[in-house]
Amino acid sequence: MAPMPLEGIRVLDFTWVVAGPVATRILADQGAEVIKLERKPGPPGSRQIGLQGDLHRNKRSIAVNMSDPKGVEIARRLARISDLVIDNFSARVMRMWGMDYQSLSQVNPGIVCVSMSGLGHTGPRSSYVSYGPTLQALGGYTMLMAEESGAPAGFGYSYADMSGGYTGALASLIALWARKRAGKGQFVDLSQFEAVISVIGPALLDISANRREQSPPGWTSQEGPAAPHGAYRCRPRDGDDDRWIAISVRTQAEWDRFVAAIGAPGWAADAKFRTLYLRMRNRAELDAHVAAWAAGQSAESAMELLQQAGVTAGLVANGADICARDPQLKARNFWGMVALPDGRTTHVTGIPMRLSATPGAIRSVSPEIGSSNDYVLGELLGMGRAERDELIADGAVWQ
Amino acid sequence: MNDDGALAGLKVLDLTTARGHLCGRMLADMGADVIKIEPRGGDDGRRSGPFLDDRPHPDRSLFFWFYNLNKRSLTLDLKNPRGREILLALARGADLVIESFAPGAIAELGVGWKELHAANPALILLSIAPFGQTGPYRDFAADDTILAAMAGMLYVNGSPGRKPVRPLGLQAYHSAGCYAAISAMCALFARDRIGHGQWIDLSMQEATISAVEHVAGSYFAEGRVEPRRGTLHWSRYFRVARCRDGYVMHCSLGDWTSLAQWVAGDGKAQDLVNPEWEDVIYRAAHAEHLFDVLDEWVKDYSRDELLERAQMLRLPYASVRRPEALFEDEQLAARGYFVEVEHPELGRKIRYPGAPYLFNGTPWRARRRPPLLGEHSEEILREDLGLDPAEIATLAAEGVI
Structure with missing residues (x-):
């Protein structure tokens, strides 16, 4: 097997819900040894498929009772032999356990601590309770994910969790890299709120420098003018009429190719569509023509036709399109397949970065809670059977 | 360093x-x-x-x-x-x-x-x-x-x-x-x-x-093609509501007793006082009804009133703000x-x-x-x-x- 980029890096992982597990999953996919410190076991097999399967794969799990001083002692001993301790609690929690950076760096100067709280460890609102949708609402995303009427129309999912997860993985890697030169670790106070607003984009500068109130983007291009630029409903597929083609036409050459590809209809020669400026100005009318054309096409054939002509266009893919039909993802073998303990197999989301020499790997499905108790307590901490049994009997470790 | x-x-x-x-x-x-x-x-x-x-x-x-x-x-x-x-x-x-x-x-x-x-x-x-x-x-x-x-x-x-x-x-x-x-x-x-x-x-x-987060997981685990759901989160614990001066984000996770008591105190709880609502899974299963009742409740609140009081009770509510508000945000200011x-x-x-x-x-x-x-x-x-x-x-x- 190819070497793994992060082999030899041990992560003590207190994170839960989504954002934190996304961060540590990214590290685990690249070979870090991620040990999830979890609470009492839940029903077996409940997190090996779907999102849960994607969140916790490639990780180990121990079940430790942090309300018991002996449980806390186990966590502290593990922190001494770890490179990264990561959590998504508010500031209070890790401090209460003596697991904050100040305490841990006394015994392990190389330790990197990353805390991925909702709004950060400092400031008047550091105690706010939040989930991804909370942060999207506070950040301006929800308000502007809107229909023309102005009413919020999304998100139906937590983009902030994924964005926070990516940022958490990046912060961890950067801090571990800095340690190589500095010889010591550091504390990273990551606010998931700040992580997600940091990727709003140039609109923030439009507010701060131009004082412009932002409108919902709607179907206006956010990267230079484009027309047509929209989603157009296509012919139903097997009775499903929720089929759309997205089209973006910017340059004059693209427009000419677009017109040729759709058969040079008479309306396209109209002077009011001659230049990009005019097409932008007469967008509503242009959109009506394009929509009428699209209605007669299947979304797949429209995409093929336009892309073959060099026009920027794509199917508005649904879950079945990306998971079962997309020929690109199939050709690139994007979806991973892993064996479940009962012998069945399940698909998992692949690793979206291909490092030619060290591609990372999906080695194992999500662990049952506590399934690595013996390895972690026995091999890593050197506890004998009797000592482990005593911890279990005392309720400091759950078996 | x-x-x-x-x-x-x-x-x-x-x-x-x-x-x-x-x-x-x-x-x-x-x-x-x-x-x-x-x-x-x-x-x-x-x-x-x-x-x-x-x-x-x-x-x-x-x-x-x-x-x-x-x-x-x-x-x-x-x-x-x-x-x-x-x-x-x-x-x-x-x-x-x-x-x-x-x-x-x-x-x-x-x-x-x-x-x-x-x-x-x-x-x-x-x-x-x-x-x-x-x-x-x-x-x-x-x-x-x-x-x-x-x-x-x-x-x-x-x-x-x-x-x-x-x-x-x-x-x-x-x-x-x-x-x-x-x-x-x-x-x-x-x-x-x-x-x-x-x-x-x-x-x-x-x-x-x-x-x-959810599209591939739902397809592979349940064969479900995730639809557009408006503002109802796919987990069914969040939905946007209109209030007096804009919009707020409901959340039915967090301490249910605090939320139910607050709503009941305002005389808007309808059937939410029934014990089955204490079960978080039940709340998700009946999210449409739950949020319909809560929509009636929040409509006379202002965003800020609701946010402050909810967070005091450790309920993960949010006001739905415009991005311009970030530049006036005390938390962001305090953290520079x-x-x-x-x-x-x-x-x-x-x-x-x-x-x-x-x-x-x-x-x-x-x-x-x-x-x-x-x-x-x-x-x-x-x-x-x-x-x-x-x-x-x-x-x-x-x-x-």
Whole structure:
């Protein structure tokens, strides 16, 4: 097997819900040894498929009772032999356990601590309770994910969790890299709120420098003018009429190719569509023509036709399109397949970065809670059977 | 620890077009020396708005500014053989090259993986492309909208039965940009293990798919094609409601007793006082009814009243704010999130969004404002390549730089 980029890096992982597990999953996919410190076991097999399967794969799990001083002692001993301790609690929690950076760096100067709280460890609102949708609402995303009427129309999912997860993985890697030169670790106070607003984009500068109130983007291009630029409903597929083609036409050459590809209809020669400026100005009318054309096409054939002509266009893919039909993802073998303990197999989301020499790997499905108790307590901490049994009997470790 | 940054000492050549800008920015923010290599006439991002005071100019693009803070700029004509020589010479002293041209384009120019790797075996090449470097869609054209569409992100945004809507910001590019930065860091760690650089093939479609939490999971676990759900979160614990002065985000996670007592105290609880609502799974199963009742309850509250009181009770409610509100946000202000960056040639300071993470040893820093077009060409050729003024003048006269 190819070497793994992060082999030899041990992560003590207190994170839960989504954002934190996304961060540590990214590290685990690249070979870090991620040990999830979890609470009492839940029903077996409940997190090996779907999102849960994607969140916790490639990780180990121990079940430790942090309300018991002996449980806390186990966590502290593990922190001494770890490179990264990561959590998504508010500031209070890790401090209460003596697991904050100040305490841990006394015994392990190389330790990197990353805390991925909702709004950060400092400031008047550091105690706010939040989930991804909370942060999207506070950040301006929800308000502007809107229909023309102005009413919020999304998100139906937590983009902030994924964005926070990516940022958490990046912060961890950067801090571990800095340690190589500095010889010591550091504390990273990551606010998931700040992580997600940091990727709003140039609109923030439009507010701060131009004082412009932002409108919902709607179907206006956010990267230079484009027309047509929209989603157009296509012919139903097997009775499903929720089929759309997205089209973006910017340059004059693209427009000419677009017109040729759709058969040079008479309306396209109209002077009011001659230049990009005019097409932008007469967008509503242009959109009506394009929509009428699209209605007669299947979304797949429209995409093929336009892309073959060099026009920027794509199917508005649904879950079945990306998971079962997309020929690109199939050709690139994007979806991973892993064996479940009962012998069945399940698909998992692949690793979206291909490092030619060290591609990372999906080695194992999500662990049952506590399934690595013996390895972690026995091999890593050197506890004998009797000592482990005593911890279990005392309720400091759950078996 | 000194404050020259966590990534000080790393040299990055950033050849990206607008779709790949974010990755280099994230590395530059943490101290890497990122040289933005721009074609004659400047990077395509410089022609994208919004512009400062709405006056279009390559050095006034807020679009370019956002993605290029902390970078230096070198103009270099890669179509010119001398330009390619200079690129390879710079690559000898670099750790990472980032590019986002059409797949195969840099190889055709003679500065692909083969040549870069020969020039410097320790170099990492990061290629960011819409669909990656292989496969039947490799040469398909895409922008952020098309990527969001083909990654399944667009389909789930908006209300059932209606046309999908788009998020604020280029979120397919941004998902790919974050993943790209992660991949670069992983390749740097790998280099220490295997002793040489490698080529990273980053597909923006794949990175964006990974940024949509529920679509693939629902399909593989339950065979369900995730629909558009309006503002009802797929977990069924969140939905937007109209209140007196705008909108708020309901959340049915958190301490149910506190929420139920509050609503009952206002005389609006209807059947929510019944014991079955104490079960969080039941609340999700009956989310429509639950939120309908709560919608009636919140409609006379103001956003701020509701937010403050809910958070006091540790209920994860939120007010649905406009992005402008971020600039007045006390929490962000207390943490110093927005930073003033001086643009001396304009005689102005501009507030930029700042650190997405606070490092206590090697912090995020705005070291330099985004570069003017070609601002550092001479400095880079002189200091990094040791060219003398006469050579540099010749290159400029020949249009290489």
